[in-house]
Amino acid sequence: MIRINQKNILHFTRYYHSITGIYGNFRLKTLDQQHQQQQQTVKSDQNKLSFADQLIRQAFQRRGHELARLNPLARDDPSSSVEMSEIGSILGVDLNRYLNSVNESEETSVKSRQQFVGQLFAQYCGNGLSYEFSHLESMEEIEWFEQTIESINNKNNNNNQQQIDNDRIRIATSLLQAEAFDHYLAKKFQSIKRYGGEGAETMITFVEELIRCSQNGSTIKELVIGMPHRGRLNLLVNTLNVRPEIIFRKMTGKAEFNINDRSFIGDVLSHIYTSTEFGKTDEKQPLTVTLLPNPSHLEVAGTMASGFVRGRMMENTEGPYDHERNSRMERIPIQIHGDASFTGQGIVAETLTFSNVDHWTTGGSIHLIVNNQIGYTMPGRSGQARSTRYASDPMKSISAPIIHVAGDRPESVTKAAQIAFDYRNRFGKDVAIDLVCFRRWGHNELDDATFTNPVQVKSILKRNETIPREYARSIGMSDQDVQSVLNEYNERLNRALANSEQYEPPRSSDLYDRSKSWNGIEWPSLDMITKWKTTVDVERLKMIGSMAVNVPNNFNLHQTVKRVFNDRARKIQQNDGMDWATVESLAFGSLLADGFNVRLAGQDIGRGTFSQRHAMIVDQTSEDIFVPLNSLRDQPNYGQAGSIELGNSILSEEAVLAYEYGLSIANGKCLPIWEAQFGDFFNCAQSIVDTLISSGDAKWRLQSALTLLLPHGYDGAGPEHTSARLERFLQNSDSYQTKIDSDCVNWSVSYPTTPAQYFHLLRRQMIRPYRRPLIVMAPKMLLRHPKAVSRLSDLSDQSDCPKHFQPVLDDPIHIGGGKLDSIRSVIFCSGKHYYTLEQERERRSLNQSIALIRLEQLVPFPVEDIVRVLKRYHSNSERSLRWSQEEHRNMGAWNFVDERFRSIIGRQLSYCGREELSAPAVGIGQRHQAEIVQLLNDTFKTNN
Incomplete structure (x- = not known):
């Protein structure tokens, strides 16, 4: 909206708000009344003064702080005292003219003006106090300060x-x-x-x-x-x-x-x-x-x-x-x-x-x-x-x-x-x-x-x-x-x-x-890695799904968002393959239904960096905003549901992440999530990751469920915006190198490959009776990948699917008890790289000779799950074990995984991937493509 004020100055106002208020930004009902009351009660005595007196008073208010002598170490310095002749120069007024230009008709006198100046000096720069408030944009506040300062001694x-x-x-x-x-x-x-x-x-x-x-x-x-x-x-x-x-x-x-x-x-x-x-x-x-x-x-x-x-x-x-x-x-x-x-x-x-x-x-x-x-x-x-x-x-x-x-x-x-x-x-x-x-x-x-x-x-x-x-x-x-x-x-x-x-x-x-909110919160087990049931009733999921795409009447929805919402509703009702954002909304909604709150913070997180989320919708005419999931609490039997807050942040990482950590240790019933615009944006908040998130529990005995979503993946974007620096989070973990981990690690580090796995991860954060930070290598390409989809049966307890997050995913084409004698290589990988390997394996017609195993969780390291999968492929002594990753050799999970395979599991992995590099990725498109060819050849070569 454009309006012109009395001074003909253009003001551009974007009404990007909700008229009734939204969760986390409700306005007081009495705000306007209080505002009017303040305007009525805060009145200046300025009108009682002559014009000359007002100018002197304003000069003290603006620049009196420059006259104040507040330094305890300079109090006895003769140069620190201020003569009357100097005051006018510092204030920017002709004080001598003011003091000596008294008309006989005026009731005032030189003496009274001197007293007035002395009074102003005492109020605005004497008695060990001075003030700066003339820069305030609100006249209300300026007048309040005037009255307060001039009456503080009387008070x-x-x-x-x-x-x-x-x-x-x-x-x-x-x-x-x-x-x-x-x-x-x-x-x-x-x-x-x-x-x-x-x-x-x-x-x-x-x-x-x-x-x-x-x-x-x-x-x-x-x-x-x-x-x-x-x-x-x-x-x-x-x-x-x-x-x-x-x-x-x-x-x-x-x-x-x-x-x-x-x-x-x-x-x-x-x-x-x-x-x-x-x-x-x-x-x-x-x-x-x-x-x-x-x-x-x-x-x-x-x-x-x-x-x-x-x-x-x-x-x-x-x-x-x-x-x-x-x-x-x-x-x-x-x-x-x-x-x-x-x-x-x-x-x-x-x-x-x-x-x-x-x-x-x-x-x-x-x-x-x-x-x-x-x-x-x-x-x-x-x-x-x-x-x-x-x-x-x-x-x-x-x-x-x-x-x-x-x-x-x-x-x-x-x-x-x-x-x-x-x-x-x-x-x-x-x-x-x-x-x-x-x-x-x-x-x-x-x-x-x-x-x-x-x-x-x-x-x-x-x-x-x-x-x-x-x-x-x-x-x-x-x-x-x-x-x-x-x-x-x-x-x-x-x-x-x-x-x-x-x-x-x-x-x-x-x-x-x-x-x-911390009542009932326990400390994690020192003896084992626990699996927590995180499935949800299918009818509840359908109900949540309908709320997630609920749009008020007469709301002018963007046509693209309308198509997205219609597609989500259809897939949920027909139990079709749901994409990442759809399942994420079900995870958030299910936590709200369980009575938890969710706070999602970051840069433009309402829409999502990749236009995938649309958890907040904007009216295309009024710019009024609406958060569909928060209508859940208005439904029958959901009166005790929590709410989701979408905190679009300023373009900051360090302060925002420190703020979110503070929020997380204050409230044990809220899932706080910070989503980086790209994974490497956390670089600007490295000290927060090191001194608060990774070590706060160990140092201060304060639990936190803060979850970091860091979009990660090699897609030709160049040295930046490619890697979330997985290796740093692994290095900062206190996962054992030589023995089996328990629940009691400083944080969880996961790289999920399906929406269902992501669903169970988010729910696990609040379902388990303790709180730990979660680091997620979040998707970019997988947000819309045709194979990265899940069904309601993967999320609900009405099927034979696992009822919890799975730290290790076996190869789906080799599950079911078929013959495994033909498999000559078991390739371990993590994250979206799996889909690249799966496609290449099929192109090379190697489905029957190669098994692809995904490590969905790296911390705590899932030794027992890995061993359980390996037992299925143990009969062929010539079978090789390989680790394939898209990150360069000095990055990613390779060094972390290799050490634990050798020391705990007792098996040797061979490395398949890019060689060492100083930056996360190359910036030359042709070289990037050549690296992919080399990586795939290295992974699927006959002798390894």
């Missing part, structure tokens, strides 16, 4: 003096304990890297103020924190009530969980996590605060926190998942960043980009940038650690406000937290706090910062007092008062240290204690 002055004094003592005590904890660890564990928070202790003040705000009259139910290493131990013990014994045990080399089996490896000290309940009292409402685990790759945890919150909202049918459209987004992601990593790590920009995107928003994150003015050893200033003025400048890309605050002003930090909390809850958007502080020691306590930052270190050492002691003195605490706090706290730590040897840590994560 706090409304408290009685006793309450103010109590709050100050509480803040001082918390800061003193934070400092004491770091000092205690430094004394008792001198050689341990603890990444202390000294110099940035008020980050604890900030988080504790958010907790206080959440419990005092708000609707917030949960805060989910994603943060890196700096100050983490302090937050765990002093704010989130983690037993100090756990920290002390970990520092002496012991495990954080009481688990002795091979599957648990633990993680480093600075990655410990927890979930804490702050109980209901007469004055406070209950609140859950969850600190998620983090990898050492910076900024990943914040994105995980957003996904975790989304998963918790889905689990509790809140916000965009509320069919009744009544509930709000009552869980807040708290993303804590370092200044250098916030501007340096690309995942930050990706996460900000989808913060306001349908199916990805969480109603706003609160970002705390712990700006210690250094990135590892790089000075954290513009021109060195970044190209922007402030570390917080990336927030402007999403029209988010920024609050700058001095890290040595605890009460200013609490005000910043209050403003951020109120803004997020009112407008449902991200907001950032730039906490200007410093780092007392090097990158860690064993690091010497003077090598690269001698001047900064000298500035730190020149400080007469630490931030906690300075604040305690400023509020009137005596040395005796301070020492009393420290003595009591240190005695508590001493008791914990003495008890740490006898203390038994928990057996599992307390995250599961806060989530109903």
Whole structure:
């Protein structure tokens, strides 16, 4: 639609939405009413000011932050003070003219104007606070900020003096304990890297103020924190009530969980996590605060926190998942960043980009940038650690406000937290706090910062007092008062240290204690590979099939999609050969019918990269969208059915995959699927695969059902868009090389060749009583291959077909007990390469002498199934065993399979395939075709 506004500026609006809302994007019924109310209640006092006063006020609002002196290390520098003559120059206004151009007829005076300027200075760049909000696109938000900033002191002055004094003592005590904890660890564990928070202790003040705000009259139910290493131990013990014994045990080399089996490896000290309940009292409402685990790759945890919150909202049918459209987004992601990593790590920009995107928003994150003015050893200033003025400048890309605050002003930090909390809850958007502080020691306590930052270190050492002691003195605490706090706290730590040897840590994560969706979830068997019944009643499948192609009346469906839907309906009803996408819709629908939710995320996944899925349809006139499978819950006897969410993502892989992992560990009743546009797109998210998906369970004892669909196959597309790098996922598995696997592997890796196998794989993810990631080498060519089809009988329990996923598929032309004496070669393969071999075998008239065996699952490695098949072909001692693959020799499954055949099965395979290559595939069409000829000749040659 094209419309012209009052300024004759063209705006192109694509109405790509559902009028009534769809699952994962339901709009609040009261949204318009709230919007109108905000417009009525948020009014500026601007009209009461003269035109000249308004200009000065706006100048402070736009550029007052440039006048603020927030750096604790430069507070005593004479050059840091600002004279009145300089203010106008920085603000870009003629301040002298403003002060001296008072007419006699005006009621104002030079003195009153000076007072007005002083008042604006105090409000917008004094008292350890400054703001950036004039860039916001909404006048509502700008006016709200004006009113909030100019009334924040009045708000706090409304408290009685006793309450103010109590709050100050509480803040001082918390800061003193934070400092004491770091000092205690430094004394008792001198050689341990603890990444202390000294110099940035008020980050604890900030988080504790958010907790206080959440419990005092708000609707917030949960805060989910994603943060890196700096100050983490302090937050765990002093704010989130983690037993100090756990920290002390970990520092002496012991495990954080009481688990002795091979599957648990633990993680480093600075990655410990927890979930804490702050109980209901007469004055406070209950609140859950969850600190998620983090990898050492910076900024990943914040994105995980957003996904975790989304998963918790889905689990509790809140916000965009509320069919009744009544509930709000009552869980807040708290993303804590370092200044250098916030501007340096690309995942930050990706996460900000989808913060306001349908199916990805969480109603706003609160970002705390712990700006210690250094990135590892790089000075954290513009021109060195970044190209922007402030570390917080990336927030402007999403029209988010920024609050700058001095890290040595605890009460200013609490005000910043209050403003951020109120803004997020009112407008449902991200907001950032730039906490200007410093780092007392090097990158860690064993690091010497003077090598690269001698001047900064000298500035730190020149400080007469630490931030906690300075604040305690400023509020009137005596040395005796301070020492009393420290003595009591240190005695508590001493008791914990003495008890740490006898203390038994928990057996599992307390995250599961806060989530109903993990009830009944078990741990996988250490002894065997279990087969789970995944078939579905045929009548239920037909019903699901009809819903999958259900189109509302008067919906203008694309003609091609209409033909596809008609074809699907016919094949389901006639039990004809169904293609990949049709069977996928049955798998999704059957999981919904069982009460599970499904979330499919990725780039244009509603349609599908290859125009195969069409799980979401778009009205060709209105662009209204409809998800047919979600009409299942409206049918009789399906009222408890789950829903499918189709989260078309931004063009991102790293942040999207980290987000989906966070969602997966939050919600055990949802099947989260990420589909890459092409298999190698996961390359951009390699750190997420390595540090979260493949190892999260082993490190953190957190299960995940996250499923990756990676389109894979050699079809002449060139070095990229060909390979999903199967070999990397095999290398990242903890499958045994010399003994038989069990269910207890870090993930499953499969390369299914039929829609039915894919159906059983997806259902197995949720039917079995534990959760494991699944890596699927997904099809491209097989999506429409005439032989890659399945019937309802392959999916249902009303036939003699297997009732579960089959890790190994025997050759269909040699099943049935016929004579096998004529077979001279058994060729093992995996994936769509089977169909190439099958066609070539028939062309060469070798059906009776060659058996083709498919390994549909590579992890866990199906030794028993392979041995069972091999026994059928054992009578001919001259029979050769071959492995054929389309990938190059240094890629694919060859090295993985060869080692296990030799070490476990005791048989030698010969390799048939392409030779080694530096890239996944060649980019010359003629060479690609020549490789195919060579590969097939090698596979079917007489002597091998």
